[in-house]
Amino acid sequence: MTDSDREQHDQFLRLFMGLEESLRVFVRSLLFTHDEEREVMQEVAVVLWRKFDPSMDSEAFCRWAFGVARIEALTFRRDRARDRHTFGDEVFELLSQTVLEHSDSLEAERRALDTCLQKLPEDQRQLVQTAYAPGVKIDHLATQLGRTAMALYKTLHRIRLTLMDCTRRVLATEELT
Amino acid sequence: MNTNDPRFEIIRQSRDGNASSEELAQLEASLREDPDFRETYVRYMNLDMALGTVAKAAPRPAPTALRQPARWFTWRPLTAAAAGIVFGMLCTSVVFGYVTQRSAVRKMPLSVYDAGLEDPKQTLNDGLPSQAGQWGIDNAKMVPAEGGITPLAGNHMLRLEQIPRESTVRNHTSRAYQVLDLRSLPASAMTNDTEVEVSASFCATNNDTSSRYLIRAIALDEAPVQATKNFWSKVESDGVVSESQRFDSVPGSAGWQTFSMTLRLPPGSKTLALIFGAVPPEDASLPASVHYLDEVQVSLLSSETSLP
Numbered sequence: 001m002t003d004s005d006r007e008q009h010d011q012f013l014r015l016f017m018g019l020e021e022s023l024r025v026f027v028r029s030l031l032f033t034h035d036e037e038r039e040v041m042q043e044v045a046v047v048l049w050r051k052f053d054p055s056m057d058s059e060a061f062c063r064w065a066f067g068v069a070r071i072e073a074l075t076f077r078r079d080r081a082r083d084r085h086t087f088g089d090e091v092f093e094l095l096s097q098t099v100l101e102h103s104d105s106l107e108a109e110r111r112a113l114d115t116c117l118q119k120l121p122e123d124q125r126q127l128v129q130t131a132y133a134p135g136v137k138i139d140h141l142a143t144q145l146g147r148t149a150m151a152l153y154k155t156l157h158r159i160r161l162t163l164m165d166c167t168r169r170v171l172a173t174e175e176l177t
Numbered sequence: 178m179n180t181n182d183p184r185f186e187i188i189r190q191s192r193d194g195n196a197s198s199e200e201l202a203q204l205e206a207s208l209r210e211d212p213d214f215r216e217t218y219v220r221y222m223n224l225d226m227a228l229g230t231v232a233k234a235a236p237r238p239a240p241t242a243l244r245q246p247a248r249w250f251t252w253r254p255l256t257a258a259a260a261g262i263v264f265g266m267l268c269t270s271v272v273f274g275y276v277t278q279r280s281a282v283r284k285m286p287l288s289v290y291d292a293g294l295e296d297p298k299q300t301l302n303d304g305l306p307s308q309a310g311q312w313g314i315d316n317a318k319m320v321p322a323e324g325g326i327t328p329l330a331g332n333h334m335l336r337l338e339q340i341p342r343e344s345t346v347r348n349h350t351s352r353a354y355q356v357l358d359l360r361s362l363p364a365s366a367m368t369n370d371t372e373v374e375v376s377a378s379f380c381a382t383n384n385d386t387s388s389r390y391l392i393r394a395i396a397l398d399e400a401p402v403q404a405t406k407n408f409w410s411k412v413e414s415d416g417v418v419s420e421s422q423r424f425d426s427v428p429g430s431a432g433w434q435t436f437s438m439t440l441r442l443p444p445g446s447k448t449l450a451l452i453f454g455a456v457p458p459e460d461a462s463l464p465a466s467v468h469y470l471d472e473v474q475v476s477l478l479s480s481e482t483s484l485p
Contacts, residue, residue, distance in 0.1 A: 095208065
């Protein structure tokens, strides 16, 4: 790798890493599972790097990167359409707009999550930590905990709703102060 | 935010892979017609994604210890892992991922039924095979050398038929499937850090444009006969460990090209399903090429002390 290549590589990394979380939630909202999100994000990163233009500023990179992510998610959905239900183009477009319009507040909510996690009761915190660890199967975890999978799914859902409410309140408090 | 809204339950079912077609259609209608609900859905997915990121950065407590105090984790964006990103720009495939250090890794080949695709009389299952020890296909055929393409090894290979991008065609990827039964592996081979490496060789008739190939590996904790029932719905559930990688050939590169990927095998895995595919070009105006598959290899990677 020449100095010029390395400089371009570093510039790309700075821009990409600054945007990665927003791109990831954008892709997550367009697809159904973490596996799908991970696969599409991998492809998005490859395409962005391969076609990266160093003359782009951060704003232009952002617009371009979201466009690439949308195309890759669409491509993935088209290739996998036989596997399961997918959203229609209209909803795809509406979700894209929603994520872009709210990207700042979504980022703020992710940052507030740490505060809210620490407000959870200890057992709920540890349950989230365990359930979201890579490779964990909810069925297995439920058996180990002596519960049904459905009960565990619903518990995790309630914790997510609690955290959503909490992040909203944390951000509202920050605005007031 | 009204958490009593029954549509929250549909979001949960969708997220957990438990929603019916009717419920997904209902979710889609709400997303289309209700901007507030749409925003809420995006926020839910935002939080779900962030929790997954946080958990990756945290030590995991044993389930039995869930009620005991444990060290808590803190928010650590993936930016912290930037130094681990690798770009492979010098070979025929481009790799982008996070690198983990592995020391003293040993490799043990696993038995793939007719890895060289040499038995033209074998019955090729339509789609995913229901048991280990056979190949399954979608839009593919076993052939001898043809059109100037010679099998990489032996006398036969699998031809992955071209599927033009047409609006009436829903599945554009020609595929081959193999199911491996992992139950015969020694227990000592399946540790927390065991990975499986899958490699396959592909060849295209048209080398003027880039070709795209897919390798996917899915580990399931049921025996093959049970694991292959309702397979696609299981694959999409979050609990199943799955890894998929797409590879692009460099335009102008003729001949066979070999690609590989790895998947971490969770302890207790009993079945490994493998999918190999050729994807037509994104640009519908470009001709879809015929591709060939040969020499599928699967190996177990584990630490030096764990393999027999």
